[in-house]
Each structure stands twice: as C-alpha cells, then as structure tokens.
Amino acid sequence: MKAAVLQGTKQIEVVELNVDSLSPNEVLVKVKSCGICGTDQHIYHGHPGSAAVHPPIVLGHELAGEVEEVGSEVSTLKKGDRVSIDPNIYCGTCKYCRRNQAHLCNNLQAVGVTRNGGMGEYCTVPEGNCYQISDEMTFEEAALVEPLGCVLHGFKKIQFSPLNKVLIIGGGFIGQLFLQLVKSQQVDAIIVSEPAENKREMLYQLGADRVVHPMDASGIEADVVIECVGRQDTMELAVQAANKGGQVLLFGVSAPDTNISVAPFDIFTKELVIKGSFINPFTHEEAIKLIEKKVVDVQSLISHRFTKEELPVAMENFQSLNIVKAIVKH
Incomplete structure (x- = not known):
C-alpha cells in the first residue's frame, strides 16, 4: 500500500509499505478519510502524542473507512461495514484502567501514534475500537468523530448555568467544536478570543455572541474559560480571565516544556476550579450521535483537503496555510 510515513522529526515520505498483519481480534480497514490533528503537528515537530512516538510510523489517529477483512475471532463486524475508529487502546490491567480511568492507562497504545494509522491506504485496528456508522454519515464526518x-x-468536566458568561480562547477547529456544544447549554453569553479575521464569520454563525482579538481580551471576565490553544x-490569560468561583479548562495541547506563571493567591481568593482534559475515554459513540443528529456540524469546518502525496509539503507549511481543519483524501 501507499502511505505517508513519519521517518523522523519534520521528515515525512510517501512510500510503498506492506499492509500490517492481521491478528485474530483485529480488522483491516480500507481508509476513506483521515483528519490531520494538531497533535500530528506536535508529533511532526518531535513532541509526543497521547503516548511516545517512535518513527518510522504512519500517522493519522482521526480515521474512518470500510472493513476490508476481519480476523478469525472477530464477531461484530464484516467486510463492507462502514466504521469510525477510536484510536486509543487501553491495557485493562493497570491501576488506572481498574479505577475506571482507562484514558490515563500506564500502557496506552494508539492507532496513528504507537502503531500505524490512517495516513495509509489500509490500517489494522482492534475490533473493539471500531464503531459502525450509518450510510448517511460521510466518511469525513466519521473521521472527525475522534x-x-x-x-x-x-x-x-464543566458545570454550566444559564447565568454563565463563557470565554473560549482559540477559535480554530477545537474552539469551534466547543462553541457548538456550549451553545447548546443556553448560557448567558459566549465570547471567543481569536486573532484570525477569516474565522470570525464562521464563529458568529456557530453561535458566538462576541469575537475579540486576543490583544483586546485582557480585560474580559468570564465564569467559564475554555483554553484551546496550548500556549x-x-x-x-485563561486563569486571569476567570471570575470569582470560575471554572478553567486547559484543553489546548502545549509543548512538554511549556510552563506558565500563575499566582496561587488568585486561585485561592477567587476559589477557582482548574481542570485538564486528556483524550476521549469512551465518548466515541456519543460523538457519533451528536453529528448524526446535527447537534454539532463538523463537515463545514473542513478548510483543506490534501492527497497523501501533498502531505510532506502541507505538514511543513501547516501554519502559513491558515488551516482550520485538514483532511487527507483517499
């Protein structure tokens, strides 16, 4: 098969690969669509993903496709089934898995991170990581379920009230997803901090009450602050902008060596709740339903589509291309 392989830091090559062998509990998926995640960019620049990455590896943990072949012990899927993939594979035996915190698994594996993913023509996936989708859902939508x-x-992780003023920092793809979910909570107001002028119209269409440039966000106070950038x-700013009794969600993926300066006195006197959020423990099925029921629109958020052959240049110039969300075409 043809695949885009990460050979090392900032090195992607499109090469011919053998399809990975199929274990009894796995299925072979013919990839129809694969999203390019911000985490893929982190990995491309030499940082870890949800787990440590050891090139050479085929990236792509946001993927969907058709079942091409099933292993001898697979019972719930058959050739031709349309599936969306949850990439995260938990060991089931570490203390976190046994405490119902599987996403914190000490032995976490992931399709497109620790094993070959969706930037190839085919991908082997455990049966339990495949979720069937309806014929009405597009493969691009299915790839963006993850x-x-x-x-x-x-x-x-956030408690919402109709009295809440919500600040979303970062109006890219992730911020746009959060915006749609927050809008469904009927909060008092949603403000989005985003520097890119070309995103403003979409943010208003998705439900923002106000869109501000980050330079103008320093005086804003909010009951809920959702940080989607990772800088x-x-x-x-997320901590500074939180009102007394406020909630702060740090969602954006930062570089491992990034540190922030926070005054503990502010956390104490404002009695802030600050939370992190890591991957997607068993939310895949619910996310499929939100897309199917049109609660969340992901299709219209796609700004770029690349072939595998275009990936090396696209990954190198990702920031300058003003990408909101990119898909690898198959």
Whole structure:
C-alpha cells in the first residue's frame, strides 16, 4: 500500500509499505478519510502524542473507512461495514484502567501514534475500537468523530448555568467544536478570543455572541474559560480571565516544556476550579450521535483537503496555510 510515513522529526515520505498483519481480534480497514490533528503537528515537530512516538510510523489517529477483512475471532463486524475508529487502546490491567480511568492507562497504545494509522491506504485496528456508522454519515464526518469525542470529554468536566458568561480562547477547529456544544447549554453569553479575521464569520454563525482579538481580551471576565490553544500566554490569560468561583479548562495541547506563571493567591481568593482534559475515554459513540443528529456540524469546518502525496509539503507549511481543519483524501 501507499502511505505517508513519519521517518523522523519534520521528515515525512510517501512510500510503498506492506499492509500490517492481521491478528485474530483485529480488522483491516480500507481508509476513506483521515483528519490531520494538531497533535500530528506536535508529533511532526518531535513532541509526543497521547503516548511516545517512535518513527518510522504512519500517522493519522482521526480515521474512518470500510472493513476490508476481519480476523478469525472477530464477531461484530464484516467486510463492507462502514466504521469510525477510536484510536486509543487501553491495557485493562493497570491501576488506572481498574479505577475506571482507562484514558490515563500506564500502557496506552494508539492507532496513528504507537502503531500505524490512517495516513495509509489500509490500517489494522482492534475490533473493539471500531464503531459502525450509518450510510448517511460521510466518511469525513466519521473521521472527525475522534476530535469531537476529545472535546466532549473536556466539555463534561464543566458545570454550566444559564447565568454563565463563557470565554473560549482559540477559535480554530477545537474552539469551534466547543462553541457548538456550549451553545447548546443556553448560557448567558459566549465570547471567543481569536486573532484570525477569516474565522470570525464562521464563529458568529456557530453561535458566538462576541469575537475579540486576543490583544483586546485582557480585560474580559468570564465564569467559564475554555483554553484551546496550548500556549503560555493563552493559558495564563485563561486563569486571569476567570471570575470569582470560575471554572478553567486547559484543553489546548502545549509543548512538554511549556510552563506558565500563575499566582496561587488568585486561585485561592477567587476559589477557582482548574481542570485538564486528556483524550476521549469512551465518548466515541456519543460523538457519533451528536453529528448524526446535527447537534454539532463538523463537515463545514473542513478548510483543506490534501492527497497523501501533498502531505510532506502541507505538514511543513501547516501554519502559513491558515488551516482550520485538514483532511487527507483517499
């Protein structure tokens, strides 16, 4: 098969690979669509993903396709089934898995991170990581179930009230997903901090009451602050902007060596609740339903589509291309 392989830091090559052998409990998926995640960019620049990455590896943990072949012990899927993939594979035996915190698994594996993923023509996936989708759902929508599932996990950590003013820091793809979910809560107001002018119209269409440039966000106060960028300045802003009794969700993926400066006195006197959110523990099925029922629109958020052959250049120039959400065409 043809696949885009990460050979090392900032090195992607499109090469011919043998299809990975199929274990008894796995299925072979013919990939129809694969999203390019911000985490893929982190991995491309030499940082870890949800787990450590050891090139050479085929990236792509947001994927969907058709079942091409099933292993000898597979009982719930058959050739031709349309599936969306939850990439995360838990060991089931570590203390976190046994405490119903499987996403914190000490032995976490993931399709497109620790094993070959969706930037190839085919991908082998455990049966339990495949979720069947309806004929009405597009494969592009199905590939974007995974990031919505991650957002849903973070979203569930927040308690919303109709009295809340909500600040979303970062109006990219993840911020746009959070915006749609927060809009469904009938909060008092939603403000989005986003520097890119080309995103403003979409943010208003999705339900923002106000969109501000980050330079103008320093005086804003909010009851709920959702940080979707992962930079030092935006994470510090998230804590500073929180009202007394406020909730702060740090969702954006930062570089491992990023540190922020926070005054503990502010956390104490404002009695803030600050939470993190990591991957998507068993939210995949619910995310599928949110897309099917049109509660969340992911299709219209796609800004770019690349072939595998275009990936090396696209990954190198990702920031300058003004990408909101990109898909690998198959």
